[in-house]
Amino acid sequence: MIETVSLLGFLSLGLLGGFGHCVGMCSPFVLFVSRRYAAPDAGRAAAFRAQLWYTAGRVLTYAILGALAGALGGVVQLAGALLGLQRAASVVAGAVLVLWALVALSDLVPGLETGGSLFAKVAARLKGRVPGHPFAVGLFLGLLPCGLLYSAVIAAVARGGPLEGALALLLFGLGTAPALLGVSLADELLARHRAFVNRLSQVFLLAMGAWFLWTGLRGS
């Protein structure tokens, strides 16, 4: 029988996992949100606002998962239902990151720069498809396959009810926020406004997007 984890335990799991896990896995999405939803000249407050909306969406999805786990009283049914959904989320998120990074990097490759090419049309279409608000991105990306999130959902089963499960996952999500907001701040101070470092982060987005796409398609 699984032992009950205290609410403080969920917060601490989020905090520890945020630094030990999310910084590596989720930083491409943090970079993406800043670049997509805050213009470079909009100031730090705009980027921070976008990150807060993104975090709020993510945490809400976690809370819903926690409520489901608490209501079902078992994670196996939830795991089965979510695995397929999460693979799809991984493929979509990976594809968006790859295309977004390719659009950002396109001016480096002769013939790919925007201006009537097929690539430009794809890029324009992509811009129309990406959600218009970072809150929606957070809601969707909260579904990404993540072992740490699953750990929290499994522990939420023992909370014994949907409200308790939701509260537990809410605290877990909030615990992950400081590390990811730190990534956003570092990006804002060091990368986003420096052409060369910004290029490097676009390459990083491309690589991580390809990896999410590949692992989602492969089913791992």
Place this chain on the structure above:
Amino acid sequence: MKLRDTLLGLVVLAALAGGVWWARSRGGAERAPAAGSPAAPAAAPVDPATLPDATLADASVDLGDVRLVLSADRPVVAFAKSRFRVRAEKDGAAVPIGDGRLSFEMAMPMGDHRYSLVGGEDGWHVVEAVLPMCKSGKRTWFATLDGNVAGQPRTARWRIDLTPAAEASAPPPAPAP
């Protein structure tokens, strides 16, 4: 302005790196006791490769007067319910495990999954657990048993490598001609 941003950015980066170090240093492998010990004393760093491996076969930890065995339904598949069984033996006979608990951790922060042991047949104590797998591909979990055996608090530790769900559902390779 740019210099100030750079310095601030480096401070934030250093704080993040410190946070990563702090989080990882609290992970399971570093703070857990060695493969077997009578109690759970302050831990020395452990090389996971030296732990008994219960992935492919039952694995035991010999504590001198008692022997602790971990068995699992194999393969242990990620995200699926798995049954783990623990048995304590003294002089070849099963002995009870009081207040037994099996907990699972990874080297990276993935939570501490604790399960109370439930008594089963032939001295086996059972837990059913669901272990997730990180997208990074790391699949090694550490199972730690804590409980009172033969009048003493005991701790034993094993490693278990998960099988990804996709590999578990793949058809077995065709036999060689």
